[in-house]
Structure formats: structure tokens, C-alpha cells
Amino acid sequence: MGLPLPGLWLKRLWVLFQVGLHVAMGKVLLTLFPRxxxxxxxxxxxKTGMAKNPHFSYENWIPTFFSAQYFWFILKVRWQRLEDMTEQGGLAPNCPVVRLSGQRCNIWDFMQG
Known part of the structure; x- marks a missing residue:
């Protein structure tokens, strides 16, 4: 159902390289050309409508872009997406979810009540 172990690790390594390059280039561009x-x-x-949000301001958001926290968050999301694939006719991934009460569980457990 999932990727073979060597294939998954190879893809994870590639994603690590992509995200690292993206963050490094962003940091360099932010330093050289801030305006x-x-x-x-x-x-x-x-374009995304974020500017309409009264809580959005450049001074609050931009310093978080291309930071170490940004790097780890994007890496975690991209790695999780590698594992959440399925084949046509196969089982869907049993992804983790969080209930409104804050309890963590998987989709299957959530659907069962």
C-alpha cells in the first residue's frame, strides 16, 4: 500500500534538500533585497486574501518566513504528505486528526465515535 522503505527514505531526502534550498535562498534574498x-x-x-485580514501585518509575519521554525514546519508537512498517498481501489490513509475537545485520534477512530 505504501512506498517501499528505500523509496520513501529517498523521497524524504529529496524533500529535505528542496526545503533546505528554498529556505536558504529565501533567507539570502530577504537579506539582499528586503524591499x-x-x-x-x-x-x-x-491574491490569497490575507491582506484583508486585520491581524495580518508585514512586521508580524515576514520575520517568521525562512526561519528555522518555518523550515521544520514545512519539512514536517511535506514528509507527512509523502506517507498519506493511496492507490486507486486501495485503502485510504488513516491520517491523524484532532477533535474539538483537543483529543488526538485517527480518522477511522473518529468516524467510529
């Missing part, structure tokens, strides 16, 4: 990076991020926020 241009600000323009690009604000333009993207206009």
Missing part, C-alpha cells in the same frame, strides 16, 4: 521580497509577499497576500 523586493516585501513587495512579492504583499502581492501574494493580495
Amino acid at each position: 523586493r521580497v516585501k513587495q512579492n509577499i504583499l502581492a501574494m497576500s493580495e
Whole structure:
């Protein structure tokens, strides 16, 4: 159902390289061209509707981009997506979810009540 172990680790290594390169390039660009990076991020926020959010401000969000915390979060999400694949006709992944009460469980357990 899932990827063979060597294939999964190879893909994880590739994702680690991609995310590391993305964060390093972003950090360099943010250092060398801060005004241009600000323009690009604000333009993207206009497209996504983030600029309409009264809690969004450049000063609060931009320092978090390309940080170590950003790196680990993106890496975790991308790695989890590698494992959450399924084949047509196969079983769907039993992904973790969080109930409104804060209790963590899997989708199958959540559906069972």
C-alpha cells in the first residue's frame, strides 16, 4: 500500500534538500533585497486574501518566513504528505486528526465515535 522503505527514505531526502534550498535562498534574498521580497509577499497576500485580514501585518509575519521554525514546519508537512498517498481501489490513509475537545485520534477512530 505504501512506498517501499528505500523509496520513501529517498523521497524524504529529496524533500529535505528542496526545503533546505528554498529556505536558504529565501533567507539570502530577504537579506539582499528586503524591499523586493516585501513587495512579492504583499502581492501574494493580495491574491490569497490575507491582506484583508486585520491581524495580518508585514512586521508580524515576514520575520517568521525562512526561519528555522518555518523550515521544520514545512519539512514536517511535506514528509507527512509523502506517507498519506493511496492507490486507486486501495485503502485510504488513516491520517491523524484532532477533535474539538483537543483529543488526538485517527480518522477511522473518529468516524467510529
